[in-house]
Amino acid sequence: MKILFVSSEMVPLAKSGGLGDVIGALPKAVREEGQDARVVMPLYKQIKDRYGDQLKFMRWSMNKLGWRTMYSGLFSMEIDGVPVYFIDNEYYFGHDSLYLDYAFDIERFSFFQRAVLEALGDPMQFEPDILHLNDWQSGMIPVLLEAHYKAHGYHTNVQCIYTIHNLKFQGIHGKERIQDLMELQDRYMSDDGVMKDGVPNFMKAGILYSNRVTTVSPTYAEEIKQDYYGEGLNDLLSAQSWKVVGVLNGIDVDSYNPETDQTLAKNYSVRTFQTGKKANKLALQEEIGLEQREDVPLLAMITRLTSQKGLDLLLHIADELISQDIQLVILGTGDEFYENAFHDLEWYHPDKVRSMIMFDEELARRIYASADLFLMPSMFEPCGLGQMIAMRYGSLPVVRETGGLKDTVVPYNKFDGSGTGFSFSNINAHEFLFAIKDALEVYHDYPDSWNQLIRQAMSSDFSWERSAKRYIELYEVILSEVQ
Numbered sequence: 001m002k003i004l005f006v007s008s009e010m011v012p013l014a015k016s017g018g019l020g021d022v023i024g025a026l027p028k029a030v031r032e033e034g035q036d037a038r039v040v041m042p043l044y045k046q047i048k049d050r051y052g053d054q055l056k057f058m059r060w061s062m063n064k065l066g067w068r069t070m071y072s073g074l075f076s077m078e079i080d081g082v083p084v085y086f087i088d089n090e091y092y093f094g095h096d097s098l099y100l101d102y103a104f105d106i107e108r109f110s111f112f113q114r115a116v117l118e119a120l121g122d123p124m125q126f127e128p129d130i131l132h133l134n135d136w137q138s139g140m141i142p143v144l145l146e147a148h149y150k151a152h153g154y155h156t157n158v159q160c161i162y163t164i165h166n167l168k169f170q171g172i173h174g175k176e177r178i179q180d181l182m183e184l185q186d187r188y189m190s191d192d193g194v195m196k197d198g199v200p201n202f203m204k205a206g207i208l209y210s211n212r213v214t215t216v217s218p219t220y221a222e223e224i225k226q227d228y229y230g231e232g233l234n235d236l237l238s239a240q241s242w243k244v245v246g247v248l249n250g251i252d253v254d255s256y257n258p259e260t261d262q263t264l265a266k267n268y269s270v271r272t273f274q275t276g277k278k279a280n281k282l283a284l285q286e287e288i289g290l291e292q293r294e295d296v297p298l299l300a301m302i303t304r305l306t307s308q309k310g311l312d313l314l315l316h317i318a319d320e321l322i323s324q325d326i327q328l329v330i331l332g333t334g335d336e337f338y339e340n341a342f343h344d345l346e347w348y349h350p351d352k353v354r355s356m357i358m359f360d361e362e363l364a365r366r367i368y369a370s371a372d373l374f375l376m377p378s379m380f381e382p383c384g385l386g387q388m389i390a391m392r393y394g395s396l397p398v399v400r401e402t403g404g405l406k407d408t409v410v411p412y413n414k415f416d417g418s419g420t421g422f423s424f425s426n427i428n429a430h431e432f433l434f435a436i437k438d439a440l441e442v443y444h445d446y447p448d449s450w451n452q453l454i455r456q457a458m459s460s461d462f463s464w465e466r467s468a469k470r471y472i473e474l475y476e477v478i479l480s481e482v483q
Helices: 020-034 045-054 102-119 140-154 173-180 204-207 218-225 234-239 273-288 311-324 338-347 361-370 385-394 403-408 429-445 445-456 464-482
Strands: 001-006 036-042 056-065 070-079 080-086 130-135 157-164 212-215 245-247 298-302 326-332 351-355 373-374 395-399 420-425
Touching: 001 020, 020 036, 020 080, 020 130, 020 464, 036 102, 036 311, 036 420, 056 102, 070 102, 080 102, 102 140, 130 140, 140 204, 140 212, 140 311, 157 204, 157 245, 157 464, 204 234, 204 351, 212 464, 218 273, 218 403, 218 420, 273 298, 273 326, 273 361, 273 445, 298 361, 311 338, 326 338, 338 373, 361 385, 373 385, 373 429, 385 395, 385 403, 395 403, 395 429, 395 445, 420 429, 429 445
Parallel strands: 001 036, 001 130, 036 080, 130 157, 157 212, 212 245, 298 326, 298 373, 326 351, 373 395, 395 420
Antiparallel strands: 056 070, 070 080
């Protein structure tokens, strides 16, 4: 099968969040399963600056965008064996940041989506069977494909699957502006079409007009049909529930591998983690200026500092938690309120807390390898990668049972020893505290059970191979339905 992933991000080319990680890994995994997977994305300035000498020019054209006629270049190169196409336009993508002013972003990604469809077939020398679309930046493609191409006999065999990575950002703007940019007939610019609450909504269009809709975990696929998680689209997702499927993300198990990770003080495996993790803990304590003690439980958070991540729960119990014999390390950036709150927490508890308001990929890996417990009390979590990386490094997660956290972390069962971490169900600070205390009890009083939990966590399969096979099944179902 020929699959073209349409995305605004891809590691290592351009990334602002989890979408980039997914597109950096999933197409490669799909290719390894024998399918012809490729990617198309904008040609951002940072890509030109870094990879300019590797880009192959394919063609240029003048594309219509409402009353505008805009230059669109098409370039290509290979990344880790995956063919990647780039849509070039200096006005839209020649900036230092991936995302700019929201109103301008609507125009930029309207151009991108129309340029992608113009590039299919002869210009790209690739006619996909499946367009695998991602988030609002490509949500209008299915309706554009139907209105401007299939209706006139072009790309009639191309089908669409739409993946929601972040339901919160939906691509919303005024009707007149979108009708101008997209040139859609009135029947599409209606409540039965792309309109939601009186305005066009790119994500609604992707959900409504695609053959299948996926989210990045099975539990999140069910949660978003509820008011609390649905961001106003829950009724639509419930009505379209027959096409909504949750497929769990993976992680790059070659990169996140404590046996080979060059950033660690000492490499280790599932057989040698007891000495390996202690050595890494002592090295990290020295690096960040905490007392060097291999016996003290080290708790860690590596996260964006936003309310979604359950930081209010942690702050609510912080003094009570820190009264225990523990150390707490927080790494991340985000909202100024949380940055200041964690700075203050370190100021009040300098012997136990380190709040590092920055992001450092290598330091993050050293923290994963050093921590005993990894905290993720999220309000919601479509998938989450941190808990999977933590388990890979033998750090046991304490999570709220939501989205991908519920799907990946098996709570400890003291009766049969099963589990890969600890969990709590409600958005309640003291439930979170009790879950941490339960974990600390096992750490201190039941070392054999603790070590067995680490072995089970490190042995979990979070490779992309499993996810790729599930997506391939979905592609096959879509194509079988339209034959």
